[in-house]
Amino acid sequence: MREGDVEKLRAVVRDCLGKHLYSSAIFFADKLVTLAGSATQDLYMQAQALYLGKQYRRALHLLRRHQLVTADLRFRYLAGKCLEEVKEWDECLLMLGDSEVDEEGNVLMIDVQDIELLYKDAEEREINIGAAICLLRGRAFEALENRARALRWYKAALKADPYCYEAFEHLIDHHMLTNEEEAVLLNSLKFDSEDRWLSLLYLCRIKKYGQVSVIEEKFQELEKEPDESRPEEDRVGCSLKDNNDIIACRADYLYHRGEFQRCYDTTKALLEKDPYHLNCMPSHIGSALELGRKNDIFLRAHNLVQEYPQKAISWFAVGCYYYCIRQFDHARRYFCKATTLEGAFAPAWLGFGNAYAAQDESDQAMAAYRTAARLFPGCHLPALCIGMEYLRTNNLNLAEQFFLQARSICPTDPLVYNELGVMAYRNRDYETASRWLRKALQSAPPPFTEAWEPTVVNLAHTMRKLKSYPEAISMYEKALSLFPRGASTYSALGFTHHLQGNAGKAIDYYHKALGLKADDTFTAEMLTSALQEECSRFSSAPDAEFYSLSGMPHIS
Helix, strand or coil: CCHHHHHHHHHHHHHHHHCCCHHHHHHHHHHHHHHHCCCHHHHHHHHHHHHHCCCHHHHHHHHHHCCCCCCCHHHHHHHHHHHHHCCCHHHHHHHHCCCEECCCCCEEECCHHHHHHHHCCCCCCCCCHHHHHHHHHHHHHHHCCCHHHHHHHHHHHHHHCCCCHHHHHHHHHCCCCCHHHHHHHHHHCCCCHHHHHHHHHHHHHCCCCCCHHHHHHHHHHHHCCCCCCCCHHHCCCCCCCCCHHHHHHHHHHHHHHCCHHHHHHHHHHHHHHCCCCHHHHHHHHHHHHHHCCHHHHHHHHHHHHHHCCCCHHHHHHHHHHHHHCCCHHHHHHHHHHHHHHCCCCHHHHHHHHHHHHCCCCHHHHHHHHHHHHHHCCCCCHHHHHHHHHHHHCCCHHHHHHHHHHHHHHCCCCHHHHHHHHHHHHHCCCHHHHHHHHHHHHHHCCCCCCHHHHHHHHHHHHHHHHCCCHHHHHHHHHHHHHHCCCCHHHHHHHHHHHHHCCCHHHHHHHHHHHHHHCCCCHHHHHHHHHHHHHHHHHHHCCCHHHCECCCCCECCC
């Protein structure tokens, strides 16, 4: 067959692959290999067509029959991808060869024939094939539940090529690194000067506790339009303000800050523009749950289940709906289904444990939290939840151990310090409680939102126990500015005034508390006591000091 006709057939195969006509591509690639005499590039194209057509076994057989697996790193990678699709993980690792990396992701041992390709700079900014192989090794080890080695290979993939976003996604979304380890890894990556935007985006995607000013600066630079009048090397800004991933990243940042309303508004606007942007779904559903938007969660969950029945996020949304309406049995069922579909989906495991905890089923809640702690070593929330569960069951020593473990993983989360303060309060160590709670408020991102009202109230209670009544009153008033309808806060504020001997003000606050929660027994009893004291004080005063409603003195 003439060379021109062969080239025409190759162009047809490439065009079929580009138009996703995989059956046609397989048909013409098979003829091309026969007519062109089994040229290596044609065999690779046929194997690619078979892979994209989901004929994985046939593609693998083709590569092995022509002894191409060891001929080139590309063929070995494609054979490994075929084995990945059929879930033969051990065979996949054997196929990829013998290589080792250290804990920081630096390659220690590699096949000699792969060295040149692994470190060769790609032309026209292609993803390094070595990075792709490192990523595939990481996925295989993670599927085999060898997370320590998976972590090393994901790091190696990212170091081989910072553009290997899937490796970064695995590390971040599966919570494989602590705050400090994430920062160290990003500092070790070698970005080109023109890749400043990617470096900033990675920095904004990592854990966001305790880095308010830093992250705000990164977002501003990502969203800012560069000044075209300045020299190119001096321009600041990346023009990504309207990018959906940047908006989703900012929404996640707002969620971590406790600004649930702003997070909800941001994700709602994004989902109106892109209804199936799955990366922002956990933040949107979580903020809607915090705000009690059960109708929105129901509609979102219904659409997700229809469109993505095999995605964990769909059933997680269903579980959140039932959690929102307090049907915890149903919530557990759907959280469990989400974990079955995707074992590395952290929100589902935490929701699973929370649904058990909401019904005081501590053993089952602990089992879910412990599984999450094992699966996500870089996430402090499972340890924090275990500590909260021990605190709820009054096992204070174990609670402290897990709170301190959570702090070691994430030393900048205010919630950890709040729980340490509550534990110290329960131990009647009010000085220590005060220190932890102040640390929590110092770590919380300003300005304070309603989410931090419980921490402010906790500090106020502690100050009252320390008989520092003026500061306690100030804290209660601050809490009421964050959440004006807090009946228990009005009651505690009245009680503090009562302890100061100011029964008149106490009565006013007791009335406000009962106006918001009429069945509060403690407040009703303290109101009665305050009224009796006030009446007793007036009844013991001289008659000359009593005035009628008209302002004239009573006449004996």
